[in-house]
Amino acid sequence: MFGTYFRVGFYGCHFGDLDEQEFVYKEPSITKLAEISHRLEEFYSERFEDDVVEIIKDSSPVDKSKLDPNKAYLQITYVEPYFDTYELKERITYFDKNYNLRTFMYCTPFTLDGRAHGDLHEQYKRKTILTTSHAFPYIKTRVNVIHKEEIILVPMEVAIEDMQKKTQELAFATNQDPADPKMLQMVLQGCVGTTVNQGPLEVAQVFLSDIPEDPKLFRHHNKLRLCFKDFTKRCEDALRKNKSLIGPDQREYHRELERNYHKLKEALGPLITRKIPQLYRPLPVQTVNSYGRSSFRKIEA
Known part of the structure; x- marks a missing residue:
């Protein structure tokens, strides 16, 4: 208090x-x-x-x-x-x-x-x-x-914060000790439910469908993409934990959550695997030759 x-x-x-x-x-x-x-x-x-x-x-x-x-x-x-x-x-x-x-x-x-x-x-x-x-x-x-x-x-940074918050909520509900099945299912439903307005899929479709024109947003785009990768992994962990907690009466509900998750993962796949080429250009690396002089060569980032 x-x-x-x-x-x-x-x-x-x-x-x-x-x-x-x-x-x-x-x-x-x-x-x-x-x-x-x-x-x-x-x-x-x-x-x-x-x-x-x-x-x-x-x-x-x-x-x-x-x-x-x-x-x-x-x-x-x-x-x-x-x-x-x-x-x-x-x-x-x-x-x-x-x-x-x-x-x-x-x-x-x-x-x-x-x-x-x-x-x-x-x-x-x-x-x-x-x-x-x-x-x-x-x-x-x-x-x-x-x-x-x-x-x-900016809007993309707001989306990053929202996805990080959802991922933290999932991690907390999954690792809670003692486990709270109702809380875990409520968080899962909010993350993978198909009826959620402005849910994860809509966020990804709005911000990850196209590479931003402004180079200043490249880093944000890449960070949001990585946030979604972490998010889907946390969803998978939460589903695995929920399966170990439920009784026979909730098996059908769990199967529905799994179906929604696989639909979400399939829809997110093309969006979160696309990388911005400009962020992966070869970088110059300084080397010192036998005469003690510096020179540069390129390596792949």
Whole structure:
């Protein structure tokens, strides 16, 4: 029960020095977004006049020029502790991941035409990373944000993250101890089910059917292709584990999952075996001859 964290932004002259300031609030771990929103709205409504306080419903960047100067606005967003890859090597236990926290992150989906959600090929994501002045747990439950960084993910990068998340969920459900057959089947159904909208097959068809024209996307294309290879391997492991857990009454259901998996694997085959030739061109390698001079020769990557 270490806590749940929310980012709260204050906008409007009613807040005085708090105007345009952001804080991270630490709440009990069972706190929902609606609860803290209602509590803060009530608290500041008592301080100001009636109907002055408004909650900004989304987590997109706030344009102050579009706000009513006679109102006080609160923007409240659920945030999670954020760790760099090297930190995760040291933060192994549950306690490690909930102690000495100064960096938090939240994600905002968006499209270039202003909508929050769109088709796969137009779905972007904005990652906002916040750094606080002090680390949690702290003597106060509210700490101000001193640094903000934004990272924009293009649609193919969003697809890569989604596939990595699905693969991690599969691995967790497969290796869970003690095993949870219901959880495993639910995750499997979401991965290989034929009725899943914007499922793995659609992602592959959208992003891997053609080699991107922009050379900057070559690496992303190759990474997504490798993600799908890992994903299909995890599906196979999960099916093998599910077969060892089920009883006679679920054999037909398992056979249906296997049929769906083989259809998915067959459809993915041509998409995930295609390599981008530009990424596999011969590379020059430096060698030193008998006279001590450098020369180059080509080898296949």
